[in-house]
Amino acid sequence: MDATEKTIFELSATGRKGFRFPSSDVPSSDLPESLQRKDLPLPELSEVDVVRHYTRLSRLNYSLDNGMYPLGSCTMKYNPKICEKAARISAFANLHPLQPIESVQGAVLILYEMQIILQEISGFPACSLTPAAGAQGEFGGVKMIAASLRDRGETQRKIMLIPDSAHGTNPASSVMSGFECLAVRTDERGNIDLNDLTSKCNERLAGIMITNPNTLGLFDENIVEVIRIVHQAGGLVYGDGANMNALLGIVKPAELGFDVMHFNLHKTFATPHGGGGPGAGAICCTEQLKAYLPGPIADILEEATEEVPPLYGYRMPEKSIGMLRSFWGHFGIIVRAYCYCMMLGAEGLRRVAEYATLNANYLMEALKQDYPLPYDRTCMHEFVLDVKWPDAPGIRALDVAKRLMDYKFHPPTNYFPLIVHEALMIEPTETESKETLDDFIKAMKTIAREARENPELLHQAPTETPFGRMDEVKAARDLKIAE
Amino acid sequence: MFIPHTDADRESMLAAIGKKDLNELFDVVPEKYRFPKLNLQPGLTEPEVTFLLDEISSANLSLDHTACFTGAGAYHHYIPAAIDNLISRGDFYTAYTxxxxxxxxxxxxxVYEYQSLMARLTGMEAANASHYDGATACAEAGVLAYHQYHGKRKKILVSAGLHPHYLLTLKTYLQDFDGMQIECPKATSLDEISPEKLEEKIDMDTALVLVQYPDFFGQIQDFSELAKAVHEKGALLCVCINPIALGLLKTPGEMGADIVVGEGQPLGIPLSYGGPYLGIFTTRKELIRKVSGRIVGETVDNRGQRAYVLTLTAREQHIRREKATSNICSNQSLNALTAAIYLSLLGRDGLRAVAKLCYDKAHYAAKEISKIHGYRILNQRPFFHEFVVSCPQPPSDINQHLLDHGMIGGYDLSEEYPMLGNAMLIAVTEMINKEDIDDLCEMLKEGEHHGRH
Incomplete structure (x- = not known):
């Protein structure tokens, strides 16, 4: 059966209406003809058409509410429904960002308290919630390093070290901040190679961007030493918080010696991924760097007295790298994350890290019998398999990933990190039950058997989904991105 | 609550991996730093957190009960009920990229439909899957222009009519990056914000000229001549739009723009105290391979069905790493979906209707306000739904007076634009009734008599 859904343009019929505005209660004013557009080529549909169209489309999606998403480094945990409701409270959703500050005290209080929560979790004394996403958090954090080096008069420090297991946003953010990137090798235990690191630390060193636990799902066994080496060489240490889910209540990055880090609220704090966004970022940093934070930052402008509550408002840090976007940040996402943190509390946050780690180790232990595991030690919240079977040489990670869809699972992240060639990166998160994990293990083991017995099943997969493998080459060659 | 494990599950899982307790999972963390105390309150149940958030939100003044005359980059529009119903489907909002x-x-x-709608709305040929907001879309236009000339052209010329936050964001991204300079000629009056003034400043070092339409002060100007001047010098023209205004106005595409950016919030996205919003980004077809961010394209699957994929991914950070056109990873997918549903519901007639309502109400408001002693409209050129009022008192005093009467006044321009004097920027959307405008005028008159100075 053809699963194709018509586009809204194909569904359009001249004269059909989906929404009516009230008629005007003021006189009509003329707009000069020369400033008017000639044509407005928008589709015309009824409300019924629109609702059915997008409902049908939604059914073509896999989603968290549908099943497990073992996507490494994406932290696809369940999105609590109360957090959605919270963001829709009228006095949050219907607030203008530039209303008088007296009329938005509840909103600024949430921003202020969320800053404090993230400071407490990370151990840092300062926080900015303005980044729109993790990548913007990185960009802001790295710019802060650049600005502080400039103030120290050390503009010759141009090298940003980036472990070869890092996310692609790390080098991209560094280059946008004016740095040159230099890769650092990973050793055979999955740690940053200390010899390679030491050889690259010199008077041109600006800093290092570390994801810990790294994208292999491993906590760097030498993290304190790595940070000491970089600091001794005059560099600063950036923490990529993509994998922070494993560290909540387990260790504070500031105490390990990091200088600045970002959080992804849509990963660690359960805000929905929305099919690719919006997420939200945050930056936390040391006393030495806090003057450079992007702003504005929520603060108490007038302390409370016995009769009056405090007055919340904003300030721009003295040497701020500037604004990263308009207004105050992704408030609607921050409300969801705040709601989540308030529900978890200190103990609940630590349980998140514990059970995320338990789930990952449970899966790893069960799957390493059937799939090569390049780094075999206790993992944190995720781990990486290498799909290389001597007795099934034609099977790649992609084939296993696609076949998983036939067993009603979203595939793991594949071909990342780059240092594992046929990588399947698996992060179950804490919200999956033992039963779901057991089903996943069963599917993975079945696929491993199929790879030997009937590899065509994998090459053809998926066959049970509404759509099959795509012609990606055609999409790029015959580029059609709008109609 | 969100962790399903029973005690028995935990024990059997620990046994399976050979650990005696959960703590043992973290032996790799240096002991000195392991398990720090988190000084946070104990967790709340759902009823408790509901009560807490209700209490916190009660310190906010919701626009549900308030007439709001502030715009300045975020606009209060009616959101059709079908939108929240559809975007609340778990199949959409809990899906991954x-x-x-x-x-x-x-x-x-x-997203493909969103791209098509944005291209049609702006009169351009191509669109991406969205940026974070209007400000970052402007910044990414700067990044595109930088790459277009391989970093050889060092100047970005910005109109003083650009939203101040957009200018600041552009500077954060590009000022001093590889010698790039952002030049924004100062204007001492609204009149000086004109394409002619910018034309004089374009030279062979200019990579991009960035203007806003309608501009921050509501003014509508035709950039067709500017486009010619920009192209004569081999540079790119970027026009930052308000999508509702394009229900009526001549498109930037018709004027010859190379890039169109804008804040998509007015297209059915709640104000939500400033975010998350939607960064619109459309271009001429030739530039699409230089555009950053995700792009969806049409293709077929191996069963011959028409389908869509993320395409041209070779531009992006996860493939190109340090050679990527930008570090951007996510887009604002759910908000792009919102905009697509909004425009599908409103259609051709609906978007025209809302644009015309905004236009007429703003013009009625301007006319009525200009009749009040001491108040003057500073806009000499055509404007859309926003205009600048010169006031007899500091706008902050007037706004306090209005707030005391449950009304949100205009955006106070006096700090950022002192040359305009006691000026406020007033926005009027379809959410404002004639009665609200008449009430506003009454209160301004009262303020005149009871003013603090």
Missing amino acids: PYQPEISQGTLQA
């Missing part, structure tokens, strides 16, 4: 197209056609087709 559509990297697995076989099971993500819902998101992919919706």
Whole structure:
């Protein structure tokens, strides 16, 4: 059966209406003809058409509410429904960002308290919630390093070290901040190679961007030493918080010696991924760097007295790298994350890290019998398999990933990190039950058997989904991105 | 609550991995730093957190009960009920980025439709899957222009009519990056914000000229001549738009723009105290390979069905790493979906209607306000739904007076634009009734008699 859904343009019929505005209660004013557009080529549909169209489309999606998403480094945990409701409270959703500050005290209080929560979790004394996403958090954090080096008069420090297991946003953010990137090798235990690191630390060193636990799902066994080496060489240490889910209540990055880090609220704090966004970022940093934070930052402008509550408002840090976007940040996402943190509390946050780690180790232990595991030690919240079977040489990670869809699972992240060639990166998160994990293990083991017995099943997969493998080459060659 | 494990599950799982307790999972963390105390309150139940958030939100003044005359980059519009119903489907909002197209056609087709709608609305040929907001879309236009000339052209010329936050964001991204300079000629009056003034400043070192339409002060100006001047010098023209205004106005595409950016919030996205919003980004077809961010394209699957995929990914950070056109990873997918549903519901007539309502109400408000002693409209040129009022008192005093009467006044321009004097920027959307405008005028008159100075 053809699963194709018509586009809204194909569904359009001249004269059909989906929404009516009230008629005007003021006189009509003329707009000069020369400033008017000639044509407005928008589709015309009824409300019924629109609702059915997008409902049908939604059914073509896999989603968290549908099943497990073992996507490494994406932290696809369940999105609590109360957090959605919270963001829709009228006095949050219907607030203008530039209303008088007296009329938005509840909103600024949430921003202020969320800053404090993230400071407490990370151990840092300062926080900015303005980044729109993790990548913007990185960009802001790295710019802060650049600005502080400039103030120290050390503009010759141009090298940003980036472990070869890092996310692609790390080098991209560094280059946008004016740095040159230099890769650092990973050793055979999955740690940053200390010899390679030491050889690259010199008077041109600006800093290092570390994801810990790294994208292999491993906590760097030498993290304190790595940070000491970089600091001794005059560099600063950036923490990529993509994998922070494993560290909540387990260790504070500031105490390990990091200088600045970002959080992804849509990963660690359960805000929905929305099919690719919006997420939200945050930056936390040391006393030495806090003057450079992007702003504005929520603060108490007038302390409370016995009769009056405090007055919340904003300030721009003295040497701020500037604004990263308009207004105050992704408030609607921050409300969801705040709601989540308030529900978890200190103990609940630590349980998140514990059970995320338990789930990952449970899966790893069960799957390493059937799939090569390049780094075999206790993992944190995720781990990486290498799909290389001597007795099934034609099977790649992609084939296993696609076949998983036939067993009603979203595939793991594949071909990342780059240092594992046929990588399947698996992060179950804490919200999956033992039963779901057991089903996943069963599917993975079945696929491993199929790879030997009937590899065509994998090459053809998926066959049970509404759509099959795509012609990606055609999409790029015959580029059609709008109609 | 969100962790399903029973005690028995935990014990059997620990046994399976050979650990005696959960703590043992973290032996790799240096003991000195392991398990720090988190000084946070104990967790709340759902009823408790509901009560807490209700209490916190009660310190806010919701626009549900308030007439709001502030715009300045975020606008209070009616949001059709079908939108929240559709975007609240778990199949949409709990889905991940559509990297697995076989099971993500819902998101992919919706984004493709969004791209098509944005291209049509702006009069351009191509669009991306969205940026974070209007400000970052402007910044990414700067990044595109930098790459277009391989970093050889060092100047970005910005109109003083650009939203101040957009200018600041552009500077954060590009000022001093590889010698780039952002030049924004100062204007001492609204009149000086004109394409002619900018034309004089374009030279062979200019990579991009960035203007806003309607501009921050509501003014509508035709940039067709400017486009010619920009192209004569081999540079790119970027026009930052308000999508509702394009229900009526001549498109930047007709004027000859190379890039169109804008804040998509007015297209059915709640104000939500400033975010998350939607960064619109459309271009001429030739530039699409230089555009940053995700792009969805049409293709077929191996069963011959029409389908959609993320395409041209070779531009992006996860493939190109340090050579990527930008570090951007996510887009604002759910908000792009919102905009697509909004425009599908309103259609051709609906968008025209809302634009005309905004236009007429703003012009009625301007006319009435200009009749009040001491108040003057500073806009000499045509404007859309926003205009600048010169006031007899500091706008902050007037706004306090209005707030005391449950009304949100205009955006106070006096700090950022002192040359305009006691000026406020007033926005009027379809959410404002004639009665609200008449009430506003009454209160301004009262303020005149009871003013503090």
